Amino acid sequence: MLVRTLLVLESPEIRTRVRAALGQLDVVVSLLRLQGDFWTRLAKESADLVLASRSLLARDPAADIARLRDLPDRPEVIVFTEREDSEARADLLAAGCLAVLDAETPDRLLRESLAALVQRRSEWLTARVGAGRGQPRATLDDFVSTSGAMESFLDIARRVVPTDSALLVLGETGSGKEHLARAIHNEGPRARGPFIAVNCGALPEGLLESELFGHEEGSFTGATRPRRGYFELAHRGTIFLDEIAEMPLHLQVKLLRVLQEYTIHRIGSERSIEVDVRVVAATNRDLLVEVEAKRFRQDLYYRLGVVTLSIPPLRSRREDIPALVTRYLEVYRRRFVREIADVQPEALDALTRYAWPGNVRELMNVMERAVLLSRSHRIGLEDLPESIAAPGRATPASVAGVAASDAECLALPREWMDRTWTEARREVLVQFERAYLTRLLRESGGRIGEAARRAGMQPRSLFEKMRVHGLRKEAFKPRRRD
Numbered sequence: 001m002l003v004r005t006l007l008v009l010e011s012p013e014i015r016t017r018v019r020a021a022l023g024q025l026d027v028v029v030s031l032l033r034l035q036g037d038f039w040t041r042l043a044k045e046s047a048d049l050v051l052a053s054r055s056l057l058a059r060d061p062a063a064d065i066a067r068l069r070d071l072p073d074r075p076e077v078i079v080f081t082e083r084e085d086s087e088a089r090a091d092l093l094a095a096g097c098l099a100v101l102d103a104e105t106p107d108r109l110l111r112e113s114l115a116a117l118v119q120r121r122s123e124w125l126t127a128r129v130g131a132g133r134g135q136p137r138a139t140l141d142d143f144v145s146t147s148g149a150m151e152s153f154l155d156i157a158r159r160v161v162p163t164d165s166a167l168l169v170l171g172e173t174g175s176g177k178e179h180l181a182r183a184i185h186n187e188g189p190r191a192r193g194p195f196i197a198v199n200c201g202a203l204p205e206g207l208l209e210s211e212l213f214g215h216e217e218g219s220f221t222g223a224t225r226p227r228r229g230y231f232e233l234a235h236r237g238t239i240f241l242d243e244i245a246e247m248p249l250h251l252q253v254k255l256l257r258v259l260q261e262y263t264i265h266r267i268g269s270e271r272s273i274e275v276d277v278r279v280v281a282a283t284n285r286d287l288l289v290e291v292e293a294k295r296f297r298q299d300l301y302y303r304l305g306v307v308t309l310s311i312p313p314l315r316s317r318r319e320d321i322p323a324l325v326t327r328y329l330e331v332y333r334r335r336f337v338r339e340i341a342d343v344q345p346e347a348l349d350a351l352t353r354y355a356w357p358g359n360v361r362e363l364m365n366v367m368e369r370a371v372l373l374s375r376s377h378r379i380g381l382e383d384l385p386e387s388i389a390a391p392g393r394a395t396p397a398s399v400a401g402v403a404a405s406d407a408e409c410l411a412l413p414r415e416w417m418d419r420t421w422t423e424a425r426r427e428v429l430v431q432f433e434r435a436y437l438t439r440l441l442r443e444s445g446g447r448i449g450e451a452a453r454r455a456g457m458q459p460r461s462l463f464e465k466m467r468v469h470g471l472r473k474e475a476f477k478p479r480r481r482d
């Protein structure tokens with residue numbers, strides 16, 4: 001992570017020395033202009049570390065240090081003093097600053113001290129970004145594989161772990177794209193750095209750009225203070241760009257530039273900031289189709305797809321299902337402290353035959369529910385959802401909540417995705433109504449009463465619908481042979 005360092009230093013000499021000392025570190029340095037009321041200007045800043053001159057603080061500095069530490073993102077404060085006695089230094093530390101450095105410190109020592117302080121701050125920030133997820137650390141071993149498809153996939157995954165190359169992860173929903181990205185990060189040389197996940201489809205276009213690249217104060221309405229972007233946060237780590245197909249074209253151009261030069265510009269700033277990040281992008285769309293439709297840039301596709309990892313859907317590797325079932329049985333048995341020995345053969349059979357449109361995520365949910373609900377020490381058909389236990393009887397309601405399968409998505413004509421929800425919905429409805437009515441009238445030989453009964457409609461409504469679609473009952477009467 002790049003540490004944002006704000007210099008509030010009075011003496012030009014110490015400013016120059018500090019900038020030189022920070023030169024080689026993972027920092028973005030900003031200088032606060034000290035003319036006039038700099039406290040007001042300071043209130044518009046945000047930083048991770050503030051380096052301040054003792055002379056700029058009040059005689060009793062505690063309140064000023066508290067003010068600095070109260071800035072957004074709660075920076076740590078390092079104070080530069082001139083010949084302060086040990087009593088005064090102790091007061092400064094007691095007031096909450098991270099370190100007190102003597103302005104006379106020789107260059108080499110200054111450099112080393114700042115390096116250690118920046119490093120400490122960076123580790124703290126990285127831990128904070130990764131904290132709070134409460135999930136076990138992802139590893140490649142999580143990807144259970146007894147199937148050939150999964151073995152060859154994992155073989156490629158293991159080979160890219162130690163490298164820095166950009167990756168493109170493809171796979172259906174719930175197949176573990178993010179899990180894979182995390183595992184590759186955790187097992188590689190960047191494991192100590194941050195893992196930053198960005199969902200490119202979840203943010204409005206305008207916001208996505210500033211989230212990714214950051215912005216300077218006043219670069220657009222609402223940008224009241226400078227803000228760093230995800231690329232700066234991901235420095236020395238991995239940035240995971242989820243739903244990359246949703247990224248608007250003008251940002252694709254910028255992303256391509258980042259992948260070529262590994263420098264970024266905050267919005268509204270000329271300054272380039274070097275970032276050392278591994279980029280992993282993911283999508284469950286067919287990117288080649290997007291490229292052909294000119295919604296995804298071909299050059300970016302090639303740049304990102306130097307290594308493409310396609311996670312095979314569960315239904316194409318059914319051999320893996322029993323092992324996954326056993327694994328998640330174990331996980332949830334422990335979590336809920338339930339004494340469940342195994343899964344009955346009929347239940348395992350049903351689990352293996354099911355199509356798993358939601359892939360591993362769906363399997364985990366099914367196992368969690370089964371372990372929770374099971375009344376015996378073995379999981380049986382009765383503990384499984386009806387869509388799995390008795391697929392023939394599955395009603396549409398029983399599959400609600402599961403994302404559409406690939407086949408269902410592909411059945412949707414591509415051009416519908418170019419329309420808004422309302423337009424597409426209206427059109428689908430019109431097409432459906434016309435096809436339904438045509439077939440209904442054909443099969444009822446144009447007899448309105450019968451047709452209305454079969455469709456469960458009032459004859460009047462049927463007539464009205466036929467009128468809207470320009471259908472006449474005469475057209476469906478059986479032809480009399482003359």
Ligand SMILES: Nc1ncnc2c1ncn2[C@@H]1O[C@H](COP(=O)(O)OP(=O)(O)OP(=O)(O)O)[C@@H](O)[C@H]1O
Nearest residue numbers: 142143144172173174175176177178179284360361
């Ligand atoms: N092989 C796996 N081993 C362990 N857990 C997995 C595995 N694959 C997926 N998971 C878990 O399943 C859930 C879904 O995985 P993930 O979010 O990575 O899927 P995804 O492919 O990104 O799905 P989507 O396209 O819907 O975003 C997560 O809780 C993840 O930890």
Ligand SMILES: [Mg+2]
Nearest residue numbers: 174177178242
């Ligand atoms: Mg995902």
